[in-house]
Amino acid sequence: MNHDSSMVNSYRPGSAALTVRQQDLIDRRERVLGSAYRLFYERPIEIVSGQDVWLFGPDGERYLDAYNNVVSVGHCHPRVVQEIARQSAVLSTHTRYLSELVLDYAERLVATMPAALSQVMFTCTGSEANDLALRIARKHTSATGIIITENAYHGVTDAVSQISPSLGPGVNLGSHVRTVPVPDPSMGADAGAVFAKSVAEAIADLQRHGYQPAALIVDTIFSSDGVMPYVGPMLTAAVDLVRSAGGIFIADEVQAGFARTGDTFWGFQRHNLVPDIVTMGKPMGNGYPVAGVVVQSEVVARFGNESRYFNTFGGNSVAMAAAGSVLDVIENQGLQQNAQAVGIAFAEALRQVQSGDSRIDAIRQAGLFIGVDLVHPGNDRNADRIFASHIVNRMRDNGVLISATGRHGNVLKIRPPLTFSLDHVSVFIHALLASLATAQ
Ligand SMILES: Cc1ncc(COP(=O)(O)O)c(C=O)c1O
Numbered sequence: 001m002n003h004d005s006s007m008v009n010s011y012r013p014g015s016a017a018l019t020v021r022q023q024d025l026i027d028r029r030e031r032v033l034g035s036a037y038r039l040f041y042e043r044p045i046e047i048v049s050g051q052d053v054w055l056f057g058p059d060g061e062r063y064l065d066a067y068n069n070v071v072s073v074g075h076c077h078p079r080v081v082q083e084i085a086r087q088s089a090v091l092s093t094h095t096r097y098l099s100e101l102v103l104d105y106a107e108r109l110v111a112t113m114p115a116a117l118s119q120v121m122f123t124c125t126g127s128e129a130n131d132l133a134l135r136i137a138r139k140h141t142s143a144t145g146i147i148i149t150e151n152a153y154h155g156v157t158d159a160v161s162q163i164s165p166s167l168g169p170g171v172n173l174g175s176h177v178r179t180v181p182v183p184d185p186s187m188g189a190d191a192g193a194v195f196a197k198s199v200a201e202a203i204a205d206l207q208r209h210g211y212q213p214a215a216l217i218v219d220t221i222f223s224s225d226g227v228m229p230y231v232g233p234m235l236t237a238a239v240d241l242v243r244s245a246g247g248i249f250i251a252d253e254v255q256a257g258f259a260r261t262g263d264t265f266w267g268f269q270r271h272n273l274v275p276d277i278v279t280m281g282k283p284m285g286n287g288y289p290v291a292g293v294v295v296q297s298e299v300v301a302r303f304g305n306e307s308r309y310f311n312t313f314g315g316n317s318v319a320m321a322a323a324g325s326v327l328d329v330i331e332n333q334g335l336q337q338n339a340q341a342v343g344i345a346f347a348e349a350l351r352q353v354q355s356g357d358s359r360i361d362a363i364r365q366a367g368l369f370i371g372v373d374l375v376h377p378g379n380d381r382n383a384d385r386i387f388a389s390h391i392v393n394r395m396r397d398n399g400v401l402i403s404a405t406g407r408h409g410n411v412l413k414i415r416p417p418l419t420f421s422l423d424h425v426s427v428f429i430h431a432l433l434a435s436l437a438t439a440q
Helices: 020-033 078-088 100-110 126-141 190-208 236-244 297-306 317-332 335-355 385-397 422-437
Strands: 049-051 054-056 062-065 117-123 145-149 177-180 213-219 248-252 277-280 291-296 360-366 369-374 403-405 411-414
Touching (some): 062 422, 078 317, 100 117, 100 291, 126 213, 126 248, 126 277, 126 291, 126 297, 190 213, 190 236, 236 248, 291 297, 317 335, 335 369, 335 422, 369 385, 385 411, 385 422
Antiparallel strands (some): 049 054, 117 291, 360 369, 403 411
């Protein structure tokens, strides 16, 4: 079986000694799940339960979860669990009947956005949301060209795998797709101009090959590109160029959305612009599969007139109850404010570690989304993927779960549930210092 993949932090057989049980579970997975799945960590972990920011193994081992943004209000949050159970006992059906449930949630969701983003279509996964967004974009623009970032990830359907270069060289990008590099946020105001220049070149190249641009789509925190939270209007000039060439702007909020970035509820709001389409998923149901597309009414008009849309499970009654309870918890527990305050303190604590360790380069943070560059010490400060992998695995050994990301795989990706507290930050820093000490 081919275990090599472009995925950073994927398990490779033989890289560490496993218990009999771990090996048995891995063998069973390979037999029955086949060759496409990947596990995290040199020594994969078995999880049997979760509670808030903690995950538990079969023998009571406890891991601090500093990585999962799906359960963004905490593992098994009692209110979400209760709402899913309650609604399951009342009704679970689809969007072809009149029901207030889906309308109540849709109205609540669009109320979190600028007024122009006024209509919602529900899916079950982020991939489906992006797939639908591409179809809407093509109908609206009568064009097919798509511009994405260099190491983007937008999902797994046939159409969106073609705009997901982070899946690696084994997955072809479409001939209608062009990639642009994500500039370094430390460039400040220049980052926007640099990005716009790359987008202009991509538009010109698409046109030279007979494609008009349908859309620029970005993950608004550029997570697979290395976690790039910009301050200021980094995307504005590029979005203007795409729009004047007839295309639209799609904000993929699967990673950044639902209060994660602290200062705003949606990642695109940090860029101070209004997308034509916003796609979302992961944290929307705190683990219940619910995702969707929010779109400007005139952008979806032609699609709506010419195609019918129905998604059997998208927007089902239980999904709406789960998603509604997630909004309740974010509001009631002040989780956006918590992400903002704890995120700042977390970055500050990381900077203190950085001041004593020259292998830590830039630390980029927005709310509870943090990227930490690990580099070879010395003048060149080149990306150190092997060291990043080492730290991710030692953190795991020390009971804290994170991963790595970015084109060079050297960026520690720290993205805990939004209930993370200062005490959890202390546990994290303690484990990080111990992990760094294992490789001097
Ligand atoms: C930015 C982004 N878009 C889309 C997706 C796809 O979402 P899903 O796995 O729910 O299909 C992901 C998943 O990791 C993602 O990170």
